[in-house]
Amino acid sequence: MIAIIDYGMGNIHSVQKALQFYGAKTVVTNKPEDIKSCKKLVLPGVGAFDDAMRELTKQGLVPAILEQIKNKKPFIGICLGMQLLFESSEEANETGGLGVLSGSVKLFDGKSGIKVPHMGWNQIKKITGACPLLKDIADGSFGYFCHSYYPNPKDKTAVAATCNYGIDFSCVVWRENIYGVQFHPEKSQAVGLKMLENFVNLC
Numbered sequence: 001m002i003a004i005i006d007y008g009m010g011n012i013h014s015v016q017k018a019l020q021f022y023g024a025k026t027v028v029t030n031k032p033e034d035i036k037s038c039k040k041l042v043l044p045g046v047g048a049f050d051d052a053m054r055e056l057t058k059q060g061l062v063p064a065i066l067e068q069i070k071n072k073k074p075f076i077g078i079c080l081g082m083q084l085l086f087e088s089s090e091e092a093n094e095t096g097g098l099g100v101l102s103g104s105v106k107l108f109d110g111k112s113g114i115k116v117p118h119m120g121w122n123q124i125k126k127i128t129g130a131c132p133l134l135k136d137i138a139d140g141s142f143g144y145f146c147h148s149y150y151p152n153p154k155d156k157t158a159v160a161a162t163c164n165y166g167i168d169f170s171c172v173v174w175r176e177n178i179y180g181v182q183f184h185p186e187k188s189q190a191v192g193l194k195m196l197e198n199f200v201n202l203c
Contacts, residue, residue, distance in 0.1 A: 002026045002200070003038035005065070005081075007055040010044030014186040015078065015196075022197045032064035040202070041068055045080025049105065049149070052080055053095040062098065069100055072177045074202045076133070082173065082180030083151055091149050100178060103153035114166040117148040124161050124171055124183070124191075131160035131174045133181070135198050141191045143171065143183030150182060 002019055006012055006028045016026050019042070027034055035041060043065070045052055056062050069075050077085050086097045089105035097105070110116040126139045143163075150169040153159055161172035163182070173180040179199065185192030 001038045002040045002042060003035050004028045004042045004044065005035065005061060006030045007052065007059055007061060009047040009052050009055060009080065011046055011184065011186060012044060015042060015044050018186045018193055018196045019200060022200045024200045030059050030061065032060055035061065035064040035068055040074040040199070041065065043075070043077045043081035043084065045078065045084065047080060049080065049083060049089040049091040049097070050094050052084055053092070053097065066098065069178060074177050074199065076179040076181065076199055078181055079147060079184055082182055083149060085178065085180050086151055089149060101153055101158060101173060101175060102155055103151060105149045106152050107149050108166060112166045117146060118165045119146045120144070122163050122165060124163060126161050127159050131172065132202060133172065133174065133179050133195050133198050134160060137191060137194060143185070143192060144187040145183045147182060151180070
């Protein structure tokens, strides 16, 4: 069973349908006991960093998430869900992130001539072929992005793929059982669906 964590700020049902297409049993939940009982976790997210952390904290989900990550359950954060894995964000005035990965989340510099938010299709440059999430994904494949902030990991060995939008930024991170994608795999057609299939098939 895969728990899709519902804290009121995610593209829940598109992600659920994509996972179920590949035979996964899923539950959309905001209950810590469901998070603890499931074998894998998905943290989607659309919206503001502060609001997301407040909701996760208010609903008592943070300890359950951190405990299961520590217990080595496969975990994937999508878009804002990926950003929440880090320690802090320039978007956040009040709260830190989950702190699972070291680093921060930064705002794109619109002064460089790029439009903010970064919205639309862009290429994914694989840094390592070892990341299980990127199995059978061709280098230079396209993902669908919609974000104004990007993750900046301190540990560059955690970067599995990058994207160029004014700068090269991390669009896929991987550290042991922890995965994060800045684009929306559920909206990225065959490429994104293959990544979700790879997540379903993780041991």
